[in-house]
Amino acid sequence: MLSSDHAEIVRATLPAVAAHGTRITGEFYAAMFAAHPELRNLFNQGNQANGEQRRALAGSVVAFAEHLVTADSTVPFQQMLSRIAHKHASLGVRPEQYTIVGRYLLDAVAKVLGDAVTPEVHAAWSEVYWLFATLLVAEEARLYQDAMCDPTAPYRPWRVVERRDEAQDTISLVLAPADGGEVPSHRPGQYVSVAVTLPDGLRQSRQYTLSRTTDDTVQITVRRVRGDGRTPDGAVSTFLVAHVSTGDGLELSAPFGDVVMDDEESPLVLVSAGIGITPAAAMIDHLAAVRPGRTVLAVHADRSPRTHALRDQVAAAGSNMADFRQMTWYEELDGAALEGDAAMVRSGRIEVAALPLPPKSRVFMCGPIPFMREIRRGLIRAGVTDERIHYEVFGPDLWNGGG
Ligand SMILES: Cc1cc2nc3c(=O)[nH]c(=O)nc-3n(C[C@H](O)[C@H](O)[C@H](O)COP(=O)(O)OP(=O)(O)OC[C@H]3O[C@@H](n4cnc5c(N)ncnc54)[C@H](O)[C@@H]3O)c2cc1C
Ligand code: HEM
Known part of the structure; x- marks a missing residue:
């Protein structure tokens, strides 16, 4: 006081x-x-x-x-x-x-x-x-x-055991501890800070969500941030995508983050845009392994099928669940890429009113702040209460301008 x-x-x-x-x-x-x-x-x-x-x-x-x-x-x-x-x-x-x-x-x-x-x-x-x-x-x-973490030495050494192209400008890195230790405990939705020394000598850290984990490895999925002529390329994402490959070492913090999946039985609605799919992908992967009966509606917006990361991972995990539905909106629909795609696909932007929201759902969102504001307004109109809506921001949350 x-x-x-x-x-x-x-x-x-x-x-x-x-x-x-x-x-x-x-x-x-x-x-x-x-x-x-x-x-x-x-x-x-x-x-x-x-x-x-x-x-x-x-x-x-x-x-x-x-x-x-x-x-x-x-x-x-x-x-x-x-x-x-x-x-x-x-x-x-x-x-x-x-x-x-x-x-x-x-x-x-x-x-x-x-x-x-x-x-x-x-x-x-x-x-x-x-x-x-x-x-x-x-x-x-x-x-x-x-987290059993010493803040004077927050990073541990890890080694890249696999590098995979996920989508345009987007890769996944699968990492194993390089210090003989174990994969730390974590919850779906959490992130690690990744520290790198950039070519100019500056050391920088960024947060990357654990997009999938196993007993021995963690996976991060990184989208390269491109400059637009007025702004430069993103420093760390460009470094990771352009320079890091299998066998390389990386330093990772312990997992942190408070936007994590609960252990409830209630239906889950996961709404994501672009690279904001990483927490949703981790949650679906986890549920498919430990609670495949939970009702999940996964709603995703992307520029086009070519930029849609982790699509196969999510579809494979979803196919192991009893009540999983996926709805995807693409700004640019590339018909050929969608052949044989069983997920419901639409063009344009997500229409919240068109979502079959199960009653008493808990909602997790991740994407640009204006996108999440728009979705939140739609959810509130559809009767979802504020305390059931959770969100992650892939940058500093601004704590002004509200939602
Ligand atoms: C909790 C959390 C989880 C995240 N999870 C993921 C994830 O799973 N996958 C993922 O890809 N990302 C994730 N991110 C985002 C990630 O941490 C980085 O922010 C992202 O990779 C961009 O970092 P960068 O170093 O490449 O860009 P930066 O160098 O940090 O640049 C960021 C922006 O600032 C602009 N900028 C830089 N310098 C200038 C300048 N001089 N003038 C004007 N503009 C400038 C750049 O153009 C760019 O648009 C997450 C972030 C958070 C907070
Ligand atoms: C009362 C004191 C402080 C307040 C209110 C504060 C507030 C904040 C806020 C609001 C953020 C953005 C969080 C987000 O991502 O949404 C942040 C990030 C951060 N803070 Fe603090 N902070 C404080 C003290 C400190 C101290 C003592 C340090 C260490 C010197 C520090 C280092 C950082 C760093 C490195 C980040 C991440 C920066 C980035 O990603 O750009 N902060 N802090």
Whole structure:
């Protein structure tokens, strides 16, 4: 709880902080990286350049402050805390680093808001920061302990035992532990951080969902992010697709992620777009092995059959289930590629109203944020309650603009 005098100050200054949130975090990152260049490796430099991480950090701090001082904050706080903690844990964020972030973040608030930041305002926002930090540190400590992970050495060596082309620009890498250890415990829907040293020497990590696992191996499925003339090619996905092959070593974190399949009996609806199919594929694979009687409706949107990754994996797992239905929408329908395809295929975009949603379904979505917003609106109109809709974002969640 925020002390009452600080709550008053935070309530009064929240609109100014919210209005300047991304400027504040822009100042923050610039100053922090200047003083601590070693932290550049930890942060995704692509998200720094495109501004997404700035918006995510600012959005989360403003949402947390709102949660503290207003009765009806718009963001589900526990969900936000859990998502950030899992992401941090996959990257090995450590308690002592909160002191560095706190210092540069509060300095940036003072720099951007100028004279408005009196000592009292500074103290009030410092309390907000440390309340948030304390909750995150505690949650991360629990995650590290459960994963038996030492945050000072978050990565283990793995070896690629198979590389497979999945679809246009998309590969799967099957990996086995290279340190004699076992495949760590994990739940369908979780991801690992993959750390690579890029040709320019920069070390970078990205998250990749475990798209399938066996007792001895894990599989990740990577889509190469292409630049569009104005933006560059994705650094890590391009490296993995262009340079990694069977026999190569890769460093992987323990599995983390809180958007995981439950153990309920209720029907499952999995809605995905593009490479967002990876968590759904993992869930279907798992269910086919351990609970083949569960009702599953798998709904997928893709550009065309050529870009549709893991189609065969999903179809093979689905064929081992008693009540599995698949519906696919392609923006560009390539008739020839669909010959003999038993799955229901349509052209255009997913029409939620056309989905045969089983009653009391639990829904998992993964795809671009605008896609998921549109699907969520359709699901709510169709009577699915918000608490039964779960989603994964393949980038920083923005915690503003809602859904
Ligand atoms: C939980 C989670 C699970 C994920 N699972 C998967 C998965 O299973 N499979 C998968 O393929 N991906 C997955 N991802 C996405 C993955 O982690 C990476 O984000 C993705 O591969 C892109 O990384 P990159 O290094 O190639 O691109 P980056 O280099 O990080 O670039 C990202 C974007 O920023 C743009 N950008 C970079 N620099 C600039 C600049 N200077 N100016 C403007 N724009 C710029 C790039 O053009 C690109 O569009 C997942 C992400 C998360 C968070
Ligand atoms: C109270 C303090 C902090 C808050 C509120 C915070 C908030 C966030 C948020 C909202 C995200 C995006 C999560 C998502 O993917 O949706 C994030 C990611 C991240 N955070 Fe933090 N964070 C804090 C402290 C720290 C610290 C101390 C470090 C370590 C120096 C750190 C390092 C990172 C990194 C490396 C990422 C991933 C960046 C990326 O993928 O671009 N954070 N954090």
